[in-house]
Amino acid sequence: LLDTKCIGCYQFxxxxxxxxxxxxxxxxxxxxxxxxxxxYCSTLSA
Incomplete structure (x- = not known):
């Protein structure tokens, strides 16, 4: 049986x-x- 705290930690x-x-x-x-x-800007000023 899985602990709900463990499941919540896994989901987080x-x-x-x-x-x-x-x-x-x-x-x-x-x-x-x-x-x-x-x-692009460098090609405009070249």
């Missing part, structure tokens, strides 16, 4: 991992967009 850790993965993905997108924008 799982949600935390999902949130961390989501934020890491968002950061990767933002870094990519910043890199693209930097390159």
């Amino acid at each position: 850790l799982h949600r935390r991992k999902l949130a961390k993965d989501l934020l890491n993905g968002e950061l990767r997108i933002l870094h990519s967009a910043a890199s693209w924008l930097t390159h």
Whole structure:
């Protein structure tokens, strides 16, 4: 029989991992967009 406290802890850790993965993905997108924008702006002034 599983302890409800243990299940709650597992759910919390799982949600935390999902949130961390989501934020890491968002950061990767933002870094990519910043890199693209930097390159784009440098072509405008060249």
